[in-house]
Amino acid sequence: xxxxxxxxxxxxxxxxxxxxxxxxxxxxxxxxxxxxxxxxxxxxxxxxxxxxxxxxxxxxxxxxxxxxxxxxxxxxxxxxxxxxxxxxxxxxxxxxxxxxxxxxxxxxxxxxxxxxxxxxxxxxxxxxxxxxxxxxxxxxxxxxxxxxxxxxxxxxxxxxxx
Numbered sequence: 001x002x003x004x005x006x007x008x009x010x011x012x013x014x015x016x017x018x019x020x021x022x023x024x025x026x027x028x029x030x031x032x033x034x035x036x037x038x039x040x041x042x043x044x045x046x047x048x049x050x051x052x053x054x055x056x057x058x059x060x061x062x063x064x065x066x067x068x069x070x071x072x073x074x075x076x077x078x079x080x081x082x083x084x085x086x087x088x089x090x091x092x093x094x095x096x097x098x099x100x101x102x103x104x105x106x107x108x109x110x111x112x113x114x115x116x117x118x119x120x121x122x123x124x125x126x127x128x129x130x131x132x133x134x135x136x137x138x139x140x141x142x143x144x145x146x147x148x149x150x151x152x153x154x155x156x157x158x159x160x161x162x
Contacts (some may be wrong), residue, residue: 001035002124005145006104012040015117018089018138019053022121030130031123037067038074042119048075048112057130067120074108110144116141128154 009015015038025031041048050071112118119140145151 002122003146004128005121005123006043006143007119007121007140008143009117009119009140012042013114014116014140015040015119016149018140021134021138022119022123024136025131028130028134030127030134032125033121033123035122037071037120038073038117038150039112039120041112041114043115045114050075064101068119072088074105075112107143 005041007015007018009018019036019038022031022033026033033102037046040051040052050067052067070094108118
C-alpha cells in the first residue's frame with residue numbers, strides 16, 4: 001500500500017533533515033520512497049517555499065502538476081481570493097478521491113506557519129520496527145496520513161518518543 005503522509009517540523013530546516021534520513025532508510029531497503037516534497041516557511045516571509053524532490057517515472061510517483069496543485073490549494077489560494085478559490089474548488093474534489101479532503105487541507109494550512117517546515121512523503125513497503133529505530137530522536141508532528149487509524153497511531157508514537 002502506498003502511503004501519503006505529512007510531517008511538520010518546528011524548524012525551517014527540519015523537513016530537509018528528515019528527508020535525508022528517509023533517503024538513507026531507502027538505501028537500507030527498509031522503506032520505499034516514491035516521491036517527496038518539502039515546504040519551508042522562513043520567518044518574515046509572506047509565503048512558504050515549496051520544492052518537489054523527485055519527478056520519478058513509474059508506479060507511485062506523482063508529477064509536478066500534482067504537487068503544484070496541492071500546494072496551491074493549501075498555501076496560495078487564501079492569498080488569491082475568491083475568484084481563484086472557486087476554480088480551485090473543482091480541483092479539490094479530485095484530491096478527495098485520494099484522501100486529501102478539506103480537513104487535510106485545513107490541518108496543513110493551520111499548522112505549517114512561519115518558522116516551520118513540512119515533509120510530504122509518498123512511501124510504501126516500510127519495515128516499521130526498523131523505521132522506528134532510524135527515526136528515533138527526530139521530533140515531528142504527523143499532520144495527516146492516509147494510513148488506517150491504528151497505523152497512524154503507530155506513526156504518531158514513533159515521532160513522539162524520545
